Amino acid sequence: MKKLSLRTRVLTGAAVVAAIGAGTFGAMSASASTPAAAPAAVVKADAANDNLQQTTHLTVAAATRAAQATLDAAKKENQRVSVAVVDRNGNTIVTLRGDGAGPQAYESAVKKAYTAVAWNAPTSELAKRLTNAPTLKDIPGTLFLAGGAPVAVKGAPIAGIGVAGAPSGDLDEKFAQAGVAALNN
Helix, strand or coil, rough: CCCCCCHHHHHHHHHHHHHHHHHHHHHHHHHHCCCCCCCCCCCCCCCCCCCCCCHHHHHHHHHHHHHHHHHHHHCCCCCCEEEEEECCCCCCEEECCCCCCHHHHHHHHHHHHHHHHCCCCHHHHHHHHHCCHHHHHHHCCCCCCCCCCEEECCEEEEEEEECCCCCHHHHHHHHHHHHHHHHCC
């Protein structure tokens, strides 16, 4: 490969700088002459607007109260579990890992809570549906094992409570129902 002279390297560098500068100036000039975007139309938001829907959400305080009631119920029976409370969209509101709960319990609790709220049914009932629809278990983020309970207001799901770590799903679900009951007090 031939080595370029100092003069050639300087002239090439100057040409590159000039080209970049011209491109930048042209872009600035073009954007300066572009008219400003018109302001977005304002949508009047009030209760009478048919384009809006009011929803009910569980507060962090209520979710924490439910999770703690769940852990307390498990502790009374000497069970080490994790509990998760998710909102209507499956987003985690709060998780509590009980003392001594296994490492798999955390993720399982979140998935059970999500599954319960997504179908607005206890996960023990949903697990029974797998015999007729085995591919349900392939839906990402779900876990069709007993231990999840939905929280509903006027029949509509607003949250899910999932529990994992007890020796049986029936116990997990019993503890999740204790969390739902704590919200009714």
